[in-house]
Amino acid sequence: MGEPAGAGLLSGGSAHGGVRPDGRIGASEWPRPDRMAKSLRRIALVVAVATALSKVAGLVRQTAIAAAFGVGIVYDAYNYAYVLPGFLLVLLGGINGPFHSAMVSVLARRPREEGAHVLATINTLVGVALVGVTVLLVVAADPLITLVGPGLDGPRHAIAVLELRWMAPMALLAGLIGLGFGALNAADEFWLPSVSPLLSSLAVIAGLGLLWWQLGPAIALPEKAVLGGAVLAGSTLLGALLQWLIQLPALARQGLHQFSLSWDWRHPGVQEVLKVMGPATLSSGMLQINVFTDLFFASGIVGAAAGLGYANLLVQTPLGLLSNVLLVPLLPVFARLTAPGDRPELVTRIRQGLMASSATMLPLGALMVALAEPIVGLVYERGAFDVQAARLVGGLLMAYGVGMPAYLGRDVLVRVFYALGDGTTPFRFSMAGIGLNVVFDWLLVGGPTPWGLQLPALNFGAPGLVLATVAVNVITCLLLLLALQTRLGGLPLRRWGRDSLLLLGSAVLGGLVAWLVASTVPWPAGLVGKVLNCGLSGGLGLGAYGLLASAAGVQEARQFTVQIRRQLAQRLKPRA
Numbered sequence: 001m002g003e004p005a006g007a008g009l010l011s012g013g014s015a016h017g018g019v020r021p022d023g024r025i026g027a028s029e030w031p032r033p034d035r036m037a038k039s040l041r042r043i044a045l046v047v048a049v050a051t052a053l054s055k056v057a058g059l060v061r062q063t064a065i066a067a068a069f070g071v072g073i074v075y076d077a078y079n080y081a082y083v084l085p086g087f088l089l090v091l092l093g094g095i096n097g098p099f100h101s102a103m104v105s106v107l108a109r110r111p112r113e114e115g116a117h118v119l120a121t122i123n124t125l126v127g128v129a130l131v132g133v134t135v136l137l138v139v140a141a142d143p144l145i146t147l148v149g150p151g152l153d154g155p156r157h158a159i160a161v162l163e164l165r166w167m168a169p170m171a172l173l174a175g176l177i178g179l180g181f182g183a184l185n186a187a188d189e190f191w192l193p194s195v196s197p198l199l200s201s202l203a204v205i206a207g208l209g210l211l212w213w214q215l216g217p218a219i220a221l222p223e224k225a226v227l228g229g230a231v232l233a234g235s236t237l238l239g240a241l242l243q244w245l246i247q248l249p250a251l252a253r254q255g256l257h258q259f260s261l262s263w264d265w266r267h268p269g270v271q272e273v274l275k276v277m278g279p280a281t282l283s284s285g286m287l288q289i290n291v292f293t294d295l296f297f298a299s300g301i302v303g304a305a306a307g308l309g310y311a312n313l314l315v316q317t318p319l320g321l322l323s324n325v326l327l328v329p330l331l332p333v334f335a336r337l338t339a340p341g342d343r344p345e346l347v348t349r350i351r352q353g354l355m356a357s358s359a360t361m362l363p364l365g366a367l368m369v370a371l372a373e374p375i376v377g378l379v380y381e382r383g384a385f386d387v388q389a390a391r392l393v394g395g396l397l398m399a400y401g402v403g404m405p406a407y408l409g410r411d412v413l414v415r416v417f418y419a420l421g422d423g424t425t426p427f428r429f430s431m432a433g434i435g436l437n438v439v440f441d442w443l444l445v446g447g448p449t450p451w452g453l454q455l456p457a458l459n460f461g462a463p464g465l466v467l468a469t470v471a472v473n474v475i476t477c478l479l480l481l482l483a484l485q486t487r488l489g490g491l492p493l494r495r496w497g498r499d500s501l502l503l504l505g506s507a508v509l510g511g512l513v514a515w516l517v518a519s520t521v522p523w524p525a526g527l528v529g530k531v532l533n534c535g536l537s538g539g540l541g542l543g544a545y546g547l548l549a550s551a552a553g554v555q556e557a558r559q560f561t562v563q564i565r566r567q568l569a570q571r572l573k574p575r576a
Helices: 033-069 073-081 083-093 098-107 112-139 141-148 154-167 170-186 191-195 197-220 222-253 268-298 304-335 340-370 372-380 387-419 424-444 462-488 493-520 526-551 555-572
Strands: none
Touching: 033 073, 033 191, 033 197, 033 222, 033 304, 033 372, 073 083, 073 141, 073 154, 073 222, 073 304, 083 112, 083 141, 083 154, 083 170, 083 268, 112 141, 112 154, 112 170, 112 268, 141 154, 141 268, 154 222, 170 222, 191 222, 197 222, 268 304, 268 424, 268 462, 304 340, 304 372, 304 387, 304 462, 340 372, 340 387, 340 462, 340 493, 340 526, 340 555, 372 387, 372 526, 387 424, 387 462, 424 462, 493 526, 493 555, 526 555
């Protein structure tokens, strides 16, 4: 029997199954529920600390870029140049990406001794394909930039082409990174994959530091834009290379690395990885195509691409942290609970993932909407990043905040399908989402045509591009949930929906509290005032949300509140 539907995030539960005739690990190989709970909490803690370090470094990196270039030509061009290599790095090399998820889903259920051979074969097959992609990016950089940014002026186009050629080898590195870190997660090594993006951020920070040391305030001058673009792109490539190199000793220590080519594509493990990885890559790729669509429409809005990059980083910092903490421990759990006898436990874990995503993303999204202006001012407003840039990014951050719950909820559901060996269903919905995103993008920027805007009343500017993506994610999330209900023979959607609505209402009221405090209190000027504004307003908003969600009877919120009270009581208890 599974645990109660209201069980807390990453708590223990029973499981069924055993060692299968083919040697794969069944659910009964799990430790007892109490040990399982401790193991998952330990993994979540490791992932949280490592990801937090990486996200803080990423925020510092983005702050350095903002101070150096603002929303000017260098960073605006970089966002177009980074579309394809960055798309591949996120798609193929990212934690919880399709390469990573496929390796975890397959290797977590197979004996360790098969892992090295499977990884070597997949590395060989993928590596050959990605070398071809790298060459294509170098040779066809000019028309590719025209494709993704048709509205760019001459200088922006030229710098974007240069930056794309610098970053082209990231295509090969992305595949190797994702496969290696997936193998490490399957071997229960979580620290290194989660902390590795720190190296990428440090490389960019170091590159910008050297450039500032040489140029000083002249770093933002138009005549230095080509040099600035080359340094920014080259340091990005160096960061990806370091992410791949750092995993090699860990793979060797786990016995998972073979320094040889392998073409054994008929091996059952290789076939299983390819079966999941192919549709999963296409599915995730379809989602990234939405980024291309957004930039296509953004190319006609000055500074929009740079603004999208800055606002997206503010969203991805908490979203990436919570995504890793939630999905990295749960993905192997999903993979080990695919037998029919494990369905009650699987449903319980799905509930945990979805409710945890709602319970965290809803209040954070509400705070992004309520405190967009002070958050952007605190993080970015210095150097070349002026008040006008802050206003642009603030509007984009509010739009992103509206859709935060759907981003993480969709990822939870997609990973369940991957664990069930079904990459086709998410792919089909992603294909439909591309068409919807094009339609919504066109509508929400006023219906642009060669003859002018056809729907000026719907022209939300750059935030409209974000709202279009939000709408697609919400629709996709609902469709995935209905498909999963059919696949598993029923889910308690009414109860889940009721609790989600209660959390939404609590989040809206908590955001209102934060906005009232931020807008009515006379905060001091300068950095101290911005810190106090964000800290106190956000803290009061989160506190109000927690109390309201707990009072509403949402079991996860009650459990979290009880844990906080216990910890506070222990800390405040006088020592003998």
